[in-house]
Amino acid sequence: MKINFSLNGRNVDVETPSETRLSDILKDNAKIGSVHTACNKGECRSCTILFNGDAAASCLIPAFEARSSEIVTLEGFSKTDDYHDIMQAFEETGTTLCDLCRGGTILTIYSILERFAEPDEGQILDAFRGSICPCTNIRIIIQVVKKTALYRRRKRFGRK
Amino acid sequence: MARDYPGTKVLDAYIIASTIPRGKLQSIQFPLLPEGYYGITYKDIPGRNTLTAFKDSRPLLCENIISYKGEPLAVICGPDKQTVLSLCRQTRVEYETDYSLLGFNKYTEDQIAAEKSFTKGNVDKILGGAYQTVEGKYHVHSQPAGFSSFQGVIAAVSKGIATIQGETQWPFQLRRCVAAVCNFPLKNVRVKIGKFNPTYDEKLVIPSLYASLAAVLSLKAGKPVSLIPGEEDHAVYAVQRPEVMITRLSAVDEKGKVLAEKAVIEVNMGAYPLFTDELLSQILIGAAGSYIIPNMKITCRGIITSEPPMNAFKGLSFSAGTFSVETHFSRIAELYGKTPGQWRLSFLPGKKAYLPTGGILKDFHGKTLLQKVLDNSDFNRKYAAYELLRKNRKQGPIGKGNIRGIGLSFGFTGNGPTIKREKNETYSIKVRLDRDDTVTILSSAYGSQSTAIWKETAAAILGTDPSSVIVQQGDTSNLPNSGPAFLSSGISIITSLVEKCCIEIKKQRFHHALPIVVKRSYRMPGTRRWDPEKFKGLPFHSLSWGAAIAEIEIDPVFLRVLVRGIWLIIDSGKIYNKKIAVDALETSILETLTETLIKDDLTLPSTFDTGFNVPLERHLPLISIEIEETRKNTPGGISGIPGSLLPSAIISAVTQATGIYFDTLPLTPEVLHTHMEGK
Amino acid sequence: MAENRTGRNIFAPKSVSELLSIKQQHPDTLLWAGGTALMRQQNIHPSFSKDIIQLSGIRELKKIRRTERYLEIGACVPIKKILNVGQHVLPFALSEALRSIAPPHIRNRATLGGNLCCRSRRLNTYSVLILMDAILEIRKSGKSRWVGLNRLFTRKGKDSIQDNEVVTRIRIPLNVWNLQYFTAVGDPFYDPFNAISFSLLMETHKGLISQVRFAVGNIGKTIVRSIDFESYLTEKKLKLRPKEIDNAVEYFKKAMEQTEVLTSFQKERTIRFILWFLHELRDYNLFTE
CATH class of the missing domain: 3.10.20.30 (Beta-grasp domain)
Incomplete structure (x- = not known):
């Protein structure tokens, strides 16, 4: 078809x-x-x-x-500000994602932040249920999500 | 995977795999293949129909005897993926099924692929007159990887030259394999080496199998061929942890000291054993442990069965050996009324230490490590409290909340292989200092963590910034052979080589004109240091030591083990970047928890439970990691340590909480239930 | 080995009436809601070679309506959208059941209708909604009927929907249950011998159990429920005495033996669960906290 x-x-x-x-x-x-x-x-x-x-x-x-x-x-998403916020958070945590999981991890983080302005650990764990690539771990992802949420809040409401 | 063959259509290929586990292949009849579509069986292979790894080999495509369900039989390629898939399904395969499968639990002598043994002292005599003997049987079930990050290969054969593109941990083995299969001279095969994604070691030999088949197809079709893992050939490309059964018998004196240890290890290697020598040596050394035991007899057998090949899965099952020895010794400590910490502190060697195989350990600080982790976790107090709680528990656990326990384990992991290798299979790298002060490392091994460490090493020695150090990517024609990237060789062996090259460049720097290129190779130690035949000496390039404590709770309703806290201390020699090290350890800890507790089959989708490396709780366990750097010289691998130590710490903790001995991995709720019911 | 997959028809109706007339003319078609379960078994699912009616374009099936007495959910509302309705509107046990279905990237597409109408197994929401007395609107061209969810499948797991009928709405009464609980472990598709779910609804008044409903789900083509167990507990005073707990367990054991669908491990988990919740039961909202 x-x-x-x-x-x-x-x-x-x-x-x-x-x-x-x-x-x-x-x-x-x-x-x-x-x-x-x-x-x-x-x-x-x-x-x-x-x-x-x-x-x-x-x-x-x-x-x-x-x-x-x-x-x-990810190719389209990488042109957005949201992508740069997430990447900044990854850089700050000193983590590089592998090619296999980069797209999925970044877009999942974005979707969490679209639903929750300040996601808690349980909400992040819920979104990452299932397999996580061995190149990173859920603790780093939790840090990244929280950092990105902070950048987004700062951008929206000024420095806090 | 990038498809950089502009102007040329890359053909898609899929494997036709056997649907029976054992039997004879009678015939393969392809349907009428449309123009531009090609199919191959073993008859179309111009060279050798074998895949070789170390000293072992297996057929690429089945010739006659089918040995496992999923064995590759034929391959079809063509311009349209869906048509290829449809042609694969229409291919008629006739078998003569053999219903007598080769099992693991009851095996015949013919099934023993190899046997290794290590003996010192007189075990039988000591066992005969022992004050007490303690027996244990430890079972590590086979565990398939959750998913494979292997994304296939592209082979392009043109004018007698084969170019292979795809992720592999061992590019030079892939080159040798393709050359042998296509009957090409080695120089006519180029393997492009790129970044690769993390792996469960599925990219050690599987890419060679795919590349060889794709190359034969490309040779036939005259076009580049992409061979991608299909949904139906999961057994071909997925790896699984070998099943291991270890029986131990210890002679113990009045004080709880182990005087003699007898162990029989059986390893299910699946249909085609690969890496047999190395794998058996690794398990055997792991099972010997790190305590002073004067008499020892350990026999390790590799068994051929009708299951898909199992060999490398996150290393070579060293952890199964450690699991058995640590769980067994925790049991002995308990029998003698000692805490696991006390027992280990009494029987660990002091500063002048040596391994059971006789290798002398320089700067061994085992007791210090152990004492630190015991203090960090408040182990002794918690252990006593949980003992008391268990003894005072009168009613069944339900309705009284979760029950608790704490466990400990101590041990090491080895870096690099143990067996002697052929001359052409060594670890080499080159480092170049250019006129613009750029440092370039040339190595065929690649891994994001190890490359970051190489850069920092080179930068520190040559007094430059890590950003001006480049790890060059290329192919087998312009990069030195850095061996297979597994068993932590990237961190331990290659980092040492980078160090040596940079020290040499530093010496030559102001005496010779730039660019300066230095090549260094790793020489396998001579038999004085390690004799693999007699099992004498220090088996590894270096050792990484560690101690782990796990505190757990058991949910009595769903019989789930919930990990509350993990304390880990390691000493792996020089650590170049603590942040990378801690992240790698955390990742490995979380993975190990899942592999130990959640599933016996990691291929099961985990959408209902929390998943692959997220434990079942809504909150993560407390993880405390401490890194000791008592040995400043050799860097060693670290990510294997949690996998080796945590399972036995968790099992010991569950044993304490329930008062029932556990001896099986993974410890799923079903296993917990079976043991608790005394079945 | 391979089925010929060419020439399949994909219908994409834009309204329910269009859907019903297609279903009338082509009764042997596969209704495609989120398709998440079907796609996971793409190679093995027998219906996959059929013609397909794609439901995602029908707006009427994606509506949620709430009145004082009930919540009405269109069969094709994605799980994500239902969860967004909010904790105060959605009964707690239902929202837990929906949340346990899958991670959000699958919940975004999976639908309530799909979860309920899965033919091979009764999935998470089925047992909760049965306890809640949910009813379904089943329509065919020119006709519609409302059926209790408990009548959707027979005891042997055969569905009572005719080939030309379609489930369009699910109506959930908003009764006040002051104790609600749902939990699920294991994947019913891939781990059928160990997977299990427990749904519990209870109403207490002045220290007495006035109504209790309990079901064991995710175990295959049926669920396990015991009317004897439920009626024994009704009017009992909290906290339950050990003897009462033992009696209640015995009633449920009988029900499990009669159905013969649970494995011994599933039975063990069930007994442990019942023992636990009956021990923990107090006259306050323990589980919904």
Whole structure:
């Protein structure tokens, strides 16, 4: 089937079988480097994207569901201020994410911060349930989320 | 994976794997392949149909006998991925099934792939006249990795030259393998080395298998071929921890001192054992422990079964050996009414120390480490309190809240391999100082943590900023062979080589014209230092020591072990960056907790429980890490220490809390239930 | 080995009436809500070769309505959206059940209808909503009916929805339960012999249990509930005496033996859970704190 969707702000047309996983379309057809497939069960987060504004596992979305949708991957997200806030927090904690999990981890952090201005440990643990890449650990991620939340609050409400 | 073959269509390939665990392959019949689609079986391999690692080998594609479910049989490639997948499904494979599977629990002599043993003193005599003997059977179940970060390879063969692109921990082995499979001279195979993602050691030999198959297809198709792990060939690319069964028998005197120790170790290697020599040596050395025991006899056997190959999984199962010895000795301490700390402090060697294999340990501070961790965690007080609580517990635990326990373990991990290697397989690196003062490290090994440490090492010696040190990426044609990147060799061996190169550059700096290039290689120690045949001497390049304490609670409703606190102290020699070290240790601790407690099958999705390295609670356990630097010279690996020490500390803590001996890993709620019911 | 996957029809109705007429004409189609469970089993699920009706475009199925007496949730409302309704509106046990379904990046797409109508197993929300007396609106072209959730599946796990029918709304009565609890461990798809969930609703008045409902779920095609157990506990005074606790446990043991679906480990977990909550039971809102 022919599908059309917006990928990082530009229109994309793809011809693919209807049940193809969106992660495969993004990887193979759209040549998106930040989307990987490791588990195909929505567990490993290496295929996370923003699907119509929400973080979603693209391996659990079939091609037909992607019709007319708005998809943002790490490549598109990296042009935003939010991305730079998160990266600043990672730099401050001295952590570098690996290629496999970078997209998923950053977009998950963004989605937590979209829901909670000051997320607590339980909310962060909830969002990171499932597999976490061995290149980092949940304690570092908790630090990063809290730091980023602080930067965002500072930007919105002035220095606090 | 970047597909930088502009203007050329990269063909997609998928593996057809066996659907039976044992039998004979009768025939493979591809469907009518459309133009541009190619299929290969073992008959199409121009060179050797084998994958070699150290001294072992296995077939790439099955020729006749099928040895496990998921064994690669054939590969198909073509321009459209979905069509390739469909062609794979339409391929007709005929088997003659053999229903007599090779098991692990009852094995025949024919199934023993290799056996190693270590003997000192006269064990049988001491056991015969022992004051008391203590027996224990320890079982580490096989555990598949949660997911594989292996993303496949691309092979392009053109004009007799093969170029391979993909993540691997061992690029030069991959090169050798592809050359042998394609019948190419070594120089005609180039392996591009890039950054690689963290690994459970699945990228040690699996990329060689994929690369070799992709290269044969590319040779046939005349186009680059990308061979990606498919959902159906999970058994081909995923790694799993080998199942290990350890039986120990100790002769103990009146004071609780172990006079003789007899152990039999059986390792389930799966259908095709790889790294057998190294793996058996590692488990054996781990099982010998670090205490002074005058008489010892340890036998270690690798068993071939009908399960998928199991070999390297986060190292080579050294931790299984440590788990058995530490859990066993905690049990002996308890039998003699001593706290685990007291017992260990009594029987650990002092400053003039040596390993059971005879290797002399310089600057050994085991007792200091142990004492510090005991103090940090307030171990003795907590241990006494929990003992009292358990003894006074009259009713069943339900309705009375969680029950508590605390456990301890002490030990080491080795850095680098133990067995002698072939001449062409060594660890080499080059360092270059350029006119603009840029320092370039050339090494085929790569890892984000180790490269950061190399940069800091070089910068410190040459008096420059770490940002002006580059770790050059390239391919096997322009980088030296830095060996397989596992067993902490990146941190220990390669960092030492970087140090040596930089010291040499520093000497030459103002005497020779720039650029100066220095190459250094690691020489395996001579038999005076370590004799792998007799098991005598110091087996590793260096040792990292540690002591760990785990405080746990058991939720009596769901029978879950909840970890409340972890105290870890390590001494791995020189630490270049404490922040990186602490982060790596924390990551490893959290992973170990999950592997020890949550699941026996890490491939199970964890969306319902909290996941892979997040323990089951809504709050994380308290983690206290202390790093000692008593040995300033050699840097050693650290991330293996939690995996070696924590399981036995946790098991000992659960034993204390419940008053029931536990001896199985992972300690899932089902295992807890079975033991508590006395089944 | 491979099914021919070409030529499949994907219907994308924009309204319920359109949906119903498609379902009338093509009864053997697969309804696709969030698809998260189906995609996890893409290679093994037998229905995956069928024609598909994509429900995500139907706005009417994505509405939440609240009155004084009940909460009405469209079958295709994502779990995330239901949780956003707020802790004060959503019964505590239901919100815990929804939260335990999956991490947020899956909850964003998974739907309540999908969770309830999964044919192979009864999932998290099913047992809670049964205890809450939830009812479902089932529609087909020109007709609609309301059915109690307890009648959606037979004891053997066969559903009572005809091929041309569709579940459109779930209505949850907002009764005041002053003790609510839900917990789940294990994954019912991948760890069916150990996974389990417990749902508990209780009403107490002046130190007496006036109503209690308890179900064991995530164990396969059915749930375990014991009317004897529930009626024995009704009108009992808190705190329960040890003898009463033992009797209650015995009633539930009988129910477990009759259903024969629980493994011995699941039974053990159930007994331990019942013992724990009956021991801990006081006349205050213990579990919802």
